[in-house]
Amino acid sequence: MSGRAPTPGPGTAFWCERAWLADAVVAGVRVVVHAGRITDVTCTPVASPGDSRLRGVVLPGLANAHSHVFHRALRGRTHDRAGTFWTWRERVYGLAARLDPDRHLALARAAYAEMALAGITCVGEFHYLHHPPGGGRYADPNAMAEGLVQAAADAGIRLTLLDACYLAGGLEGGGHLPLDEVQVRFSDGDAEGWAARIELLPERNGVRVGAAVHSVRAVPAAQLPTVVHAAAGRPLHVHLSEQPAENEACLARYGTTPTGLLREQGVLGPSTTVVHAVHLTPDDVATLGRTGTGVCACPSTEADLADGMAPLRELRDAGSPLSLGSDQHVVTDLLAEAQLLEHHERLRSSERGRFTPAGLVAALTVDGHRALGWPDAGRIAPGRRADLVAVRLDSPRTAGCAPAQLPMVAAAADVHTVVVDGRVVVAEGRHGLGDVGRLLASAIDPLWADA
Numbered sequence: 001m002s003g004r005a006p007t008p009g010p011g012t013a014f015w016c017e018r019a020w021l022a023d024a025v026v027a028g029v030r031v032v033v034h035a036g037r038i039t040d041v042t043c044t045p046v047a048s049p050g051d052s053r054l055r056g057v058v059l060p061g062l063a064n065a066h067s068h069v070f071h072r073a074l075r076g077r078t079h080d081r082a083g084t085f086w087t088w089r090e091r092v093y094g095l096a097a098r099l100d101p102d103r104h105l106a107l108a109r110a111a112y113a114e115m116a117l118a119g120i121t122c123v124g125e126f127h128y129l130h131h132p133p134g135g136g137r138y139a140d141p142n143a144m145a146e147g148l149v150q151a152a153a154d155a156g157i158r159l160t161l162l163d164a165c166y167l168a169g170g171l172e173g174g175g176h177l178p179l180d181e182v183q184v185r186f187s188d189g190d191a192e193g194w195a196a197r198i199e200l201l202p203e204r205n206g207v208r209v210g211a212a213v214h215s216v217r218a219v220p221a222a223q224l225p226t227v228v229h230a231a232a233g234r235p236l237h238v239h240l241s242e243q244p245a246e247n248e249a250c251l252a253r254y255g256t257t258p259t260g261l262l263r264e265q266g267v268l269g270p271s272t273t274v275v276h277a278v279h280l281t282p283d284d285v286a287t288l289g290r291t292g293t294g295v296c297a298c299p300s301t302e303a304d305l306a307d308g309m310a311p312l313r314e315l316r317d318a319g320s321p322l323s324l325g326s327d328q329h330v331v332t333d334l335l336a337e338a339q340l341l342e343h344h345e346r347l348r349s350s351e352r353g354r355f356t357p358a359g360l361v362a363a364l365t366v367d368g369h370r371a372l373g374w375p376d377a378g379r380i381a382p383g384r385r386a387d388l389v390a391v392r393l394d395s396p397r398t399a400g401c402a403p404a405q406l407p408m409v410a411a412a413a414d415v416h417t418v419v420v421d422g423r424v425v426v427a428e429g430r431h432g433l434g435d436v437g438r439l440l441a442s443a444i445d446p447l448w449a450d451a
Contacts, residue, residue, distance in 0.1 A: 386422040
């Protein structure tokens with residue numbers, strides 16, 4: 001079943017009680033939509049007959065710039081023991097070993113529907129679960145990726161498939177490690193094999209095919225130029241310096257930081273987004289900013305895994321546009337991620353207001369979509385994609401707030417209507433697929449029944 005409503009006819013219009021236009025909240029805004037695009041934006045205090053009315057504050061669609069959708073099955077199942085990022089990763093691998101195309105599709109469909117409920121209109125899926133457990137190939141070598149495409153279509157959101165090159169089991173001072181028994185399903189053997197496989201993935205309506213370097217741990221330096229060449233014209237994402245151990249191993253092996261290695265191999269630039277970027281030197285910050293490389297922060301994950309807090313204000317000031325992602329889906333709430341971004345900065349600096357509400361909205365919308373290869377989305381303006389997210393101003397969380405400060409107090413639960421490319425996907429808090437909680441439970445519970 002598709003979560004997308006029929007395409008509206010010419011002149012479909014939404015009257016917004018308030019709308020976020022550029023960097024300000026404007027009262028009484030009429031948005032006319034045709035063929036999935038905004039054709040007219042007019043300030044008017046009164047709706048026209050036949051307009052669909054959206055109460056509260058209407059934001060542009062939110063872009064989730066970093067997702068590992070299968071991690072959604074780990075929510076609430078990793079808090080029963082202490083440990084580190086590395087011990088948590090063992091649980092990720094255990095879950096990965098139990099996923100096949102059908103289970104993966106069911107989980108992704110439910111998780112993407114949860115994203116739609118939270119106002120997410122586009123997701124960047126950092127995808128490395130490519131092949132069957134133990135290696136080998138499915139009859140369709142992109143069977144797992146095609147499941148993600150179907151899941152996003154069913155949930156009614158756009159997808160940028162960030163297909164990840166993953167070739168090594170890790171990195172130590174002596175070199176890269178062999179793949180373990182779970183990691184073999186992530187690998188295409190070498191970067192040329194990875195590039196040949198993603199060439200079989202067509203772009204289609206609502207889908208962009210991007211590329212990813214899993215990390216400098218998982219892709220040897222000699223393979224990086226092949227990935228860069230194959231990614232030309234596509235968004236390119238890479239996990240960067242999430243853990244100090246990555247930096248230490250890279251310095252020991254290559255004599256430079258992970259940022260320095262990516263720069264040497266031509267990975268950085270305006271089409272590239274690095275994810276996490278927690279443990280950076282001042283030179284790393286300057287390099288990322290100077291090259292115009294984007295940075296995707298995932299604050300709930302970085303807190304959950306005890307990664308640390310990235311120097312995000314310094315990165316922005318250096319010239320790196322910021323975006324936000326839900327990563328392992330500790331919560332599926334990009335408004336919460338934006339609030340954590342500011343709160344972490346306050347903890348780092350002992351200062352408030354490191355990012356304005358308008359700056360947070362830019363990271364959630366226009367800069368997130370740009371990082372995912374959708375420069376025509378993220379603003380409520382003529383010619384842009386018709387993505388609208390209506391957020392309540394009368395909930396227990398938002399009642400009494402100044403509308404322009406809504407991003408600092410609202411939660412995913414306050415989203416009541418979501419329009420993607422002119423189609424109503426969520427209406428009055430209900431997704432077209434029905435009970436999303438039940439969908440999630442039916443997808444996740446079997447994965448743990450035989451664990």
